[in-house]
Amino acid sequence: MVLLRSLIANLNPHLDRNPTLLRHVKNSTIRKSLSTTSSFVHPHVKQALERSTEEHLAVDRSTIFHPYTSLLNPTPTLPVKSAKGCTLTLETGESLIDGMSSWWACVHGYNNPSLNAAVTAQLSSMSHVMFGGLTHRPGVALGDTLTKLTGMDSAFICDSGSISVEIALKMALQYHRANSNPEKSKFITVEGGYHGDTFGAMSVCDPVNGMHSAFESVLPKHVFCRKPTEDPECIDLSEKLKAHGDSIAAFVIEPIVQGAGGMRFYSPEYLNKARKLCDSHDVVLIFDEIATGFGRAGKLWAKDYTEVQPDIMCIGKALTGGYMTSAATLSTRKISHGVSKPPSNGPPLPLMHGPTFTANPLACAVALESLNLLLRPSIDGEPESEPWWKTRVDMINHHLSDKLSAARSNPKVVDVRVLGAIGVIEMCSPLNVPEVTRKCVELGAWLRPFGNNLYTFPPYVIEEEELEVLTKAMISIIEDDKCTTC
Numbered sequence: 001m002v003l004l005r006s007l008i009a010n011l012n013p014h015l016d017r018n019p020t021l022l023r024h025v026k027n028s029t030i031r032k033s034l035s036t037t038s039s040f041v042h043p044h045v046k047q048a049l050e051r052s053t054e055e056h057l058a059v060d061r062s063t064i065f066h067p068y069t070s071l072l073n074p075t076p077t078l079p080v081k082s083a084k085g086c087t088l089t090l091e092t093g094e095s096l097i098d099g100m101s102s103w104w105a106c107v108h109g110y111n112n113p114s115l116n117a118a119v120t121a122q123l124s125s126m127s128h129v130m131f132g133g134l135t136h137r138p139g140v141a142l143g144d145t146l147t148k149l150t151g152m153d154s155a156f157i158c159d160s161g162s163i164s165v166e167i168a169l170k171m172a173l174q175y176h177r178a179n180s181n182p183e184k185s186k187f188i189t190v191e192g193g194y195h196g197d198t199f200g201a202m203s204v205c206d207p208v209n210g211m212h213s214a215f216e217s218v219l220p221k222h223v224f225c226r227k228p229t230e231d232p233e234c235i236d237l238s239e240k241l242k243a244h245g246d247s248i249a250a251f252v253i254e255p256i257v258q259g260a261g262g263m264r265f266y267s268p269e270y271l272n273k274a275r276k277l278c279d280s281h282d283v284v285l286i287f288d289e290i291a292t293g294f295g296r297a298g299k300l301w302a303k304d305y306t307e308v309q310p311d312i313m314c315i316g317k318a319l320t321g322g323y324m325t326s327a328a329t330l331s332t333r334k335i336s337h338g339v340s341k342p343p344s345n346g347p348p349l350p351l352m353h354g355p356t357f358t359a360n361p362l363a364c365a366v367a368l369e370s371l372n373l374l375l376r377p378s379i380d381g382e383p384e385s386e387p388w389w390k391t392r393v394d395m396i397n398h399h400l401s402d403k404l405s406a407a408r409s410n411p412k413v414v415d416v417r418v419l420g421a422i423g424v425i426e427m428c429s430p431l432n433v434p435e436v437t438r439k440c441v442e443l444g445a446w447l448r449p450f451g452n453n454l455y456t457f458p459p460y461v462i463e464e465e466e467l468e469v470l471t472k473a474m475i476s477i478i479e480d481d482k483c484t485t486c
């Protein structure tokens with residue numbers, strides 16, 4: 001303050017003799033220095049935002065890691081300028097119809113006016129506050145609504161799908177510790193599964209296609225049984241539980257659809273049997289509905305194909321309509337109370353999880369609006385009409401079933417399968433991703449195959465003529481020898 005006073009006096013010696021004017025100048029100077037808005041743009045930021053598309057892509061290639069790529073030999077990327085509805089517009093001028101929903105999340109399309117409004121409204125009250133010791137309406141409203149929609153009892157709203165799986169694993173371990181069964185410290189799961197990229201989640205992904213070989217020395221070893229498609233009677237799970245049940249805390253599985261591990265669909269009967277086996281071996285049943293939730297597999301939750309209620313359920317991806325990262329781990333009362341019971345030989349523990357952005361209010365607010373959009377009656381003024389998501393998913397299902405069936409006669413095709421709003425063409429060998437991408441741009445579509453599977457998870461807002469672009473592209477890709485071989 002002394003410094004400020006002498007500075008002001010130096011600037012204008014008369015001010016020092018006028019206390020009112022001095023106070024005014026002091027306040028406005030302080031206000032200026034504390035101002036929260038600024039027109040300053042750092043030169044690095046300016047350069048990065050204003051460089052040509054070519055330079056932008058060169059920096060991207062040399063400096064930026066994209067998912068599962070090597071900086072020594074990066075796979076090509078397309079520069080997206082904007083996205084609206086189901087259309088991605090590239091800096092290079094092309095428009096692509098999105099068949100991926102940005103990794104299965106963006107069910108309402110991009111730049112959706114209702115979701116934009118929900119984010120904007122939430123921004124004007126608070127974008128974030130810590131959830132430790134504080135609570136807020138969007139967080140509680142979302143958790144409460146999710147428990148009611150899933151038939152579960154409690155919710156932990158967390159950062160991403162992988163993290164929701166970590167929480168589920170912790171819950172199962174803590175539950176057995178609290179029940180004085182600490183020897184139940186392993187997990188059992190099926191081959192061909194995918195549950196995320198964090199360490200706990202990786203350890204229950206497929207042992208061959210997952211990242212076990214890259215992290216073998218640090219990943220814990222769990223028990224794997226055969227894929228549900230190969231063991232519909234659940235015999236392997238039954239035998240492995242007989243052999244290892246005493247050391248198993250939980251069985252982790254994606255219900256009905258094994259997604260990123262191979263896009264396989266299996267019978268609900270497997271889950272009925274698995275529930276009984278888990279009960280008889282005191283094993284917690286965890287359903288990972290991160291990919292299948294919110295109608296994607298044709299029911300609101302894939303578990304709705306069965307009568308089975310899991311003990312823990314993970315949801316994510318479409319939770320915020322693809323707007324921002326968030327997920328949730330839901331549990332029954334038995335688990336949510338069970339984790340914190342005092343064990344016979346130690347102190348009780350709270351649930352040991354609580355990262356910085358737990359229940360971020362922006363994510364919660366947009367998730368609530370996404371639920372409103374999904375669950376609204378499909379016919380205005382008719383509350384009994386089917387929910388909006390169902391009519392959209394049914395329309396997509398019919399279109400995919402009809403148009404992809406043409407692929408069946410192609411000798412390079414092993415299988416064509418459609419469930420809910422998921423369409424898959426399985427080839428007899430891996431697809432050439434850069435070639436598929438090039439062909440897609442030519443055909444006005446955005447599809448990204450993995451392994452032998454060319455697939456689509458379109459946004460639910462997609463129109464028939466846009467779907468037509470995707471299905472035509474899929475048929476054309478499998479006929480192109482540069483994209484596929486056998």
Ligand SMILES: Cc1ncc(COP(=O)(O)O)c(C=O)c1O
Binds near residue numbers: 160163197254289
């Ligand atoms: C079934 C399943 N579980 C977990 C995850 C991981 O979710 P996230 O990528 O949000 O961490 C995914 C992602 O594809 C998934 O499909």
